Amino acid sequence: MHHANHFYxxxxxxxxxxxxxxxxxxxxxxxxxxxxxxxxxLAPGHPYAERTPSLLWSEQTRxxxxxVGRRNVTVIGAPFVYLLxxxxxxxxxxxxxxxxxxxxxxxxxxxxxxxxHRELIARIRDTEPGPVTVCLYWHxxxxxxxxxxxxxxxxxxxxxxxxxxxxxxTDPEFLHRQLAExxxxxxxASNRLTSAIFYGIAAGCEPAVYGDPMVLAAEDPTFGGTAxxxxxxxxxxxxxxxxxxxxxxxxxxxxxxxxxxxAALRELLGWADPQxxxx
Amino acid sequence: xxxxxxxxxxxxxxxxLAWSDRRDGxxxxxxxxxxxxxxxxxxRVLVAGPHDPVLLDALAHARLTCLLRGxxxxxxxxxxxxRVLVAGPHxxxxxxxxxVVIAGAGLDAVESVEGERLGWDGLLARLVAAxxxxxxxxxxxxxxxGVHRLVTATSxxxxxxxxxxxxxxxxxxxxxxxxxxxRARLATAGVPAGSxxxxxxxxxxxxxxxxxxxxxxxxxxxxxxxxxxxxxxEGFAGQFVLADPARLAVDALHAGRAAELAPxxxxxxxxxxxxxxxxxxxxxDSPLGGPDGLPVALVRAAAGGGVVEVLDEAHGWCWRRTDxxxxxxxxxxxxxxxxxxxxxxxxxxxxxxDGRLLRSLLLDGCLRRDTARxxxxxxxxxxWLDGQAERGQLTGAxxxxxADNLVVAGDRFAVLDPSWRAGVGLPVDVVLARTLWRxxxxxxxxxYAHPWTSTLDVAGLTVVLGGVAGRDFDRAVVxxxxxxxxxxxVALRGPESDRRVDPDTETRPVPPTGPRSYQxxxxxxxxxxxxxxxxxxxxxxxxxxxxARERALRRAEAKINLLSGSLSYxxxxxxxxxxxxxxxxxxxxxxxxxxAIAAKRQEQTKREQK
Numbered sequence: 017m018h019h020a021n022h023f024y025x026x027x028x029x030x031x032x033x034x035x036x037x038x039x040x041x042x043x044x045x046x047x048x049x050x051x052x053x054x055x056x057x058l059a060p061g062h063p064y065a066e067r068t069p070s071l072l073w074s075e076q077t078r079x080x081x082x083x084v085g086r087r088n089v090t091v092i093g094a095p096f097v098y099l100l101x102x103x104x105x106x107x108x109x110x111x112x113x114x115x116x117x118x119x120x121x122x123x124x125x126x127x128x129x130x131x132x133h134r135e136l137i138a139r140i141r142d143t144e145p146g147p148v149t150v151c152l153y154w155h156x157x158x159x160x161x162x163x164x165x166x167x168x169x170x171x172x173x174x175x176x177x178x179x180x181x182x183x184x185x186t187d188p189e190f191l192h193r194q195l196a197e198x199x200x201x202x203x204x205a206s207n208r209l210t211s212a213i214f215y216g217i218a219a220g221c222e223p224a225v226y227g228d229p230m231v232l233a234a235e236d237p238t239f240g241g242t243a244x245x246x247x248x249x250x251x252x253x254x255x256x257x258x259x260x261x262x263x264x265x266x267x268x269x270x271x272x273x274x275x276x277x278x279a280a281l282r283e284l285l286g287w288a289d290p291q292x293x294x295x
Numbered sequence: 296x297x298x299x300x301x302x303x304x305x306x307x308x309x310x311x312l313a314w315s316d317r318r319d320g321x322x323x324x325x326x327x328x329x330x331x332x333x334x335x336x337x338x339r340v341l342v343a344g345p346h347d348p349v350l351l352d353a354l355a356h357a358r359l360t361c362l363l364r365g366x367x368x369x370x371x372x373x374x375x376x377x378r379v380l381v382a383g384p385h386x387x388x389x390x391x392x393x394x395v396v397i398a399g400a401g402l403d404a405v406e407s408v409e410g411e412r413l414g415w416d417g418l419l420a421r422l423v424a425a426x427x428x429x430x431x432x433x434x435x436x437x438x439x440x441g442v443h444r445l446v447t448a449t450s451x452x453x454x455x456x457x458x459x460x461x462x463x464x465x466x467x468x469x470x471x472x473x474x475x476x477x478r479a480r481l482a483t484a485g486v487p488a489g490s491x492x493x494x495x496x497x498x499x500x501x502x503x504x505x506x507x508x509x510x511x512x513x514x515x516x517x518x519x520x521x522x523x524x525x526x527x528x529e530g531f532a533g534q535f536v537l538a539d540p541a542r543l544a545v546d547a548l549h550a551g552r553a554a555e556l557a558p559x560x561x562x563x564x565x566x567x568x569x570x571x572x573x574x575x576x577x578x579x580d581s582p583l584g585g586p587d588g589l590p591v592a593l594v595r596a597a598a599g600g601g602v603v604e605v606l607d608e609a610h611g612w613c614w615r616r617t618d619x620x621x622x623x624x625x626x627x628x629x630x631x632x633x634x635x636x637x638x639x640x641x642x643x644x645x646x647x648x649d650g651r652l653l654r655s656l657l658l659d660g661c662l663r664r665d666t667a668r669x670x671x672x673x674x675x676x677x678x679w680l681d682g683q684a685e686r687g688q689l690t691g692a693x694x695x696x697x698a699d700n701l702v703v704a705g706d707r708f709a710v711l712d713p714s715w716r717a718g719v720g721l722p723v724d725v726v727l728a729r730t731l732w733r734x735x736x737x738x739x740x741x742x743y744a745h746p747w748t749s750t751l752d753v754a755g756l757t758v759v760l761g762g763v764a765g766r767d768f769d770r771a772v773v774x775x776x777x778x779x780x781x782x783x784x785v786a787l788r789g790p791e792s793d794r795r796v797d798p799d800t801e802t803r804p805v806p807p808t809g810p811r812s813y814q815x816x817x818x819x820x821x822x823x824x825x826x827x828x829x830x831x832x833x834x835x836x837x838x839x840x841x842x843a844r845e846r847a848l849r850r851a852e853a854k855i856n857l858l859s860g861s862l863s864y865x866x867x868x869x870x871x872x873x874x875x876x877x878x879x880x881x882x883x884x885x886x887x888x889x890x891a892i893a894a895k896r897q898e899q900t901k902r903e904q905k
Contacts, residue, residue, distance in 0.1 A: 032331075278767055283755040288770060
């Protein structure tokens with residue numbers, strides 16, 4: 017299995033939905049899109065075997081992937097929508113949603129973000145009406161200096177976990193933790209339109225995208241970068257956005273309607289006759 | 296050669312004594328049904344050229360004279376008709392007139408090798424002369440650019456067969472090359488054409504007659520779609536062709552061109568009573584086809600051979616059974632003794648539901664990768680099945696009708712031909728899986744583009760389609776559906792149609808019945824090549840990954856080895872390891888130095904030699 021299929025515990029979420037239990041997921045016959053992106057759905061720079069199926073989130077991404085030469089591209093929807101189908105619905109005992117969960121745009125192990133966190137904190141304070149939870153990516157969370165900045169601003173600081181790298185230390189509970197946090201908040205916000213915003217909308221939060229989008233070191237300009245994101249999805253940018261429109265866009269981008277039933281998913285992932293033990 | 300002739304057989308000249316036009320497998324039941332409608336009791340009918348004997352049976356109420364060029368053909372039918380003339384066109388007695396003239400094999404088959412050739416116009420003039428004023432002519436005209444010509448793997452101009460003592464074709468301007476030219480020639484000859492039928496699937500085999508006027512309307516009728524597809528699939532079964540004729544015919548239907556691409560046309564013309572320029576509307580005679588008018592379509596029932604008509608009535612199109620009923624034997628039973636399906640031997644009756652054929656809608660959705668549309672269609676179908684089930688079981692026509700026998704108008708589903716019915720109750724999921732398995736087979740075997748991965752086999756694709764329909768059934772249900780399909784096929788078409796496969800081991804689609812086309816082979820080759828490319832890339836990737844994982848494993852084993860030993864072993868390893876690594880490094884450096892010195896020496900030696 018491609019190691020990126022394990023990011024954020026995606027393979028685990030899909031295996032559980034497909035009825036294969038909570039054990040180690042069997043190898044997937046294809047590449048799962050591991051985050052919302054404006055390209056072909058695959059992470060640039062990752063090695064891929066030609067014509068191996070790309071299992072993408074949305075129809076729009078499928079068309080785009082095809083147009084840039086990808087073949088064997090199929091829409092299955094985001095693993096998060098499979099999680100929503102299996103995760104227990106919040107019961108009446110669940111405390112009422114309050115405040116905002118804020119996701120400062122993050123880099124990753126290979127690309128770090130450059131930007132002024134203080135300026136961003138001031139903007140968040142000026143904008144958000146209620147208590148703010150800041151969710152940092154794992155390596156920024158480990159950077160004491162960055163974490164302190166947000167803590168000292170009076171924000172609650174959390175991290176959903178480590179997404180895993182080369183099959184190591186994958187946290188299968190990553191998305192579960194993220195969903196639980198999203199369901200505690202009324203709003204979800206970020207300085208860039210990212211997966212977390214779409215997850216938040218799908219989990220029932222009002223979205224907002226504002227503030228300095230920051231700069232990613234050696235950002236790949238092939239698909240247009242943040243400028244294009246703002247041009248193509250202006251409805252999702254701003255401190256307040258029209259919720260029904262946002263819900264509709266999130267539904268399309270996460271491919272909610274493309275979610276397959278367990279048996280069909282097993283076929284598409286090559287799990288109809290798994291060769292590995294899953295427990 | 297001495298020949299003893301039967302009393303009804305006359306040889307007035309131009310006969311071909313050893314020639315026969317009879318062909319095995321030829322059939323023209325729809326023409327017979329149409330002729331039976333046109334010919335009133337006691338009418339004088341001239342049947343010019345070779346015809347299926349069923350036509351003679353259908354016209355038993357009339358006084359039949361047959362004009363045949365081959366003597367063996369005449370001898371074979373002598374006891375079924377009033378008179379047989381074994382002759383070329385010159386043998387028709389001058390002055391004799393008929394109420395109806397039928398040339399259902401075209402005019403070429405009337406011409407004999409003996410005597411002077413008359414050519415197409417001359418032959419037409421001769422037959423028109425034998426028609427009484429106001430009499431009806433039923434004439435077949437071959438299309439030089441029909442579906443059959445477009446898909447044939449052999450060239451039309453290379454004919455060397457016995458019947459090809461001349462090769463007619465589009466270069467011969469004496470032949471009408473299209474429908475308009477045929478109408479113009481008939482009008483000039485004094486027999487203006489009225490209705491016209493497109494005859495499919497081959498010039499020498501007609502299993503479907505479809506109204507040319509209706510075909511030209513942009514309706515994309517589900518009925519015509521199904522009829523054209525079935526006729527062309529069965530009509531070219533086992534033949535090697537360039538492209539799938541069924542695909543071409545259905546595409547032509549959707550483009551409003553199925554009449555123009557028909558392999559042949561059947562024209563109904565009436566001899567003018569007041570000069571060659573009269574038009575049909577001026578005719579005082581009764582309308583053709585009796586009080587019901589002419590049918591929209593005449594179709595040979597798939598399994599039996601009976602003919603059913605489609606009439607255009609006030610409330611819409613309607614099935615009507617003809618006297619040319621089913622001649623097949625009793626419905627075969629499945630291997631377990633119980634009939635899985637049975638058929639009303641008289642064919643369908645009642646209204647023909649309008650709408651587009653589900654198969655075409657699904658194919659369109661797959662080609663456009665319009666999964667939202669596919670979801671709507673398949674969920675609608677699944678819910679429609681649910682709505683008719685009793686305790687989860689379906690019976691009757693609904694249980695057997697696949698995507699090739701269902702029409703969709705808006706959100707409404709209906710069975711096109713309800714004459715086939717399930718003999719036993721079938722679970723809804725099995726009915727759905729059978730329809731989807733048959734469609735998946737066609738999709739993969741036909742090489743159609745679709746929105747899913749190339750890694751799916753037929754059973755896998757069926758499960759995925761079931762998911763699109765909102766059902767979560769697995770391969771076990773597909774396996775049951777495949778067995779059910781085999782049982783039903785045996786009941787429908789006999790034991791030779793048993794195409795049972797094991798869905799667990801079958802990775803490639805079973806080619807559906809029908810022709811084998813060059814395009815299909817080429818597409819299969821392309822898909823196989825793509826699969827090989829994919830698998831080769833996957834193998835390279837896996838090799839690289841395996842190497843990386845083996846290195847990681849060796850590191851992990853070394854670490855485990857170190858951690859699992861005794862304290863003195865660990866201390867010893869820790870002390871020795873740097874020394875071993877240093878020794879290994881020194882050895883490598885020494886090797887490199889030696890190689891460098893050797894290379895330099897070689898270079899120096901070469902310089903000195905120069």
